[in-house]
Amino acid sequence: MNIIEADKIKKTYESNGLSVTALGGVDVAVKKGEFTALAGPSGSGKTTLLNIIGGLDAPTSGSIKVDxxxxxxxxxxxxxxxxxxxxxxxxxAYNLIPVLTAIENVEYVLLLQGVGKKERRDRSVNVLEQVGLSDQVNRRPHELSGGQQQRVAVARAIVSEPAIVLADEPTANLDQKTGAKLCDMMRDLNEQKHITFLFSTHDSMVMERARRLIHLIDGKVVKEESKGKK
Amino acid sequence: MKNTKSEFISARLAWRNIWRNKRRTILTLLTIIAGCSMIVLLNSLGKGGHDQMIEDAVALNTGHIQVHEQGYWDNMTIDYAFEPSDKLVNYLDSGPDVQAFSERVVAGGLLSFKDTTRGVIIQGIDPLKEKTVTNLADKTRPEGRFLKPGDTTSVVVGKILAKNTGLIIGDKLAIISQGFDGSIAAERFTVVGILESGIPEFDRELMLIPISQAKETFSMMGFVHTIIIRLKDVSSVNKVKSGIIDIISGEETRLEVMGWEDLMPELVQYIVMDDVGAYIFDFILFMVVAFGILNTIQMSVFERTREFGVMLSIGTPPGQIVSIVLIESAIITFFGIIIGIAVGWAGGYYLQVNPIDYSSYTEELAVWGVSTTLFPAKVTTVNIFTTSALTFVLGLCFSIFPAYRASKLNPIEALRQL
Incomplete structure (x- = not known):
């Protein structure tokens, strides 16, 4: 079953009277439970595609279905x-809400969904445990390291058990070791909780950990490869 | 349920955001505090001053209400007199809002002393009742005395009149006028007191004689020119006026009932002009406060563009972004108002107990018919409520634009902001 179905997605921007093509007819399908990376150099259209899949941006043409x-x-x-x-x-860049603690940042999404206080708190504690931050729940973002902040961001993304987690270069601001740990953690969550991940990256370390790679260059899918579990 | 929770998180976020930039919040609070306290204080001074001016003017000679025969106020001649009916007197005697009332006979005449002659206004008053209605008795200079029961040909003359004619206590003067019946009215009086009201018009022209003598001298035959009424509270003027009009409506003689606003239009004009100036100043202060709030909220929203972008990206409804910003503004404004009102009230109370002394401007105030020199402040609930409500509403109104702007951010562009 496809969680994401992107069909002939085109995206062009007008700038100073010039038309710039960011995506030139991309077809992407992502199945439930996949751990997929959109790989490609800067300007290849990865972030644009993620934004369109995430409903943050609209394609110039083509259709996009999520769940x-x-x-x-x-x-x-x-x-x-x-x-x-x-x-x-x-x-x-993590993008946590600076005035909320780690657990409040995670709870925020559940609160918007109208989840009750006890359930909200239990689920938030639970996911923070899963990302290894059970002892940092009451710290605010500025009291956490970059890696810890990104773990809170992952906890926030998965706490409501969404159909898919979209991650835009999640390791770009982390050092190699922390980035690798974060990637391993996301893959563990994918395996244990069957959460579907789609992330963009140009980091070879991250690409190595992806089970499926979709290569984008100049707004087009140039190659797809699937890897078995390591 | 979902809305309640959303509002709760909005309030929590707003509260914490307020303290993110303490200096800015404190500066905004100071702007609101200064604005609110000044508005309350200035309006208290205005209200207290105006009330005092009205009270002093009413207490000096005019009273809150006067009843005359129709046409008296416009013509001011001896011919416009009336005989107060028992019904009217009974109403004034028993009226719960009436503190006291007194009858007067008033006539123009010529004063003659030695080789000097002056035009004067002769006011026949009841020495006992007059003390309950006006404070003319208190304005009598200490070297003489006010009229007392049993006096016949005693007279109290204005200070400037005494000076211009050379009259002193004990002097005898003569007045010549026309009687109510058309006859010649002439009488000799002995000066027993000098009146120093502070109002040039009174001090230059006024002579006070006992009403019993006035009725005799001017052949009034039981008629009077004025009933002057002092009320327990100035706010019941219209109520008592209506009551009197109802009482006299069936009477044969057509009477006019005038409140202090009709009797002293120059004072009303002064108060209106003063109020207009105060309103302009209030408006400027309100705008300073409102733009202070706008500036703070605008800056706060601008600094948090990326944060709002994140919130919108993860599914925060735009309406909740508006709530967060408006609650933030409401909290700052609320605390600013509370402290500002408290400061303004404290200042107003201090100036109520220790009134501002304008005695060095006595002559300038006298031009407007104002004899008041001590101006106490008066903090009213209307002043506090209006200032609080207007500041709060303005604070929220001026926050709507930045709040709306934040809610309409494009998440992608907002996320690119540093």
């Missing part, structure tokens, strides 16, 4: 609801 919901006709409010209920986001 069988066609995003094209949806308005801003409905797209916000889709992002809240079906998609978890991990950003390159």
């Amino acid at each position: 069988n919901v066609d995003l094209a006709p949806l308005k801003a409010k409905a797209l916000a609801e889709i992002r809240l209920t079906k998609i978890g986001f991990v950003f390159q």
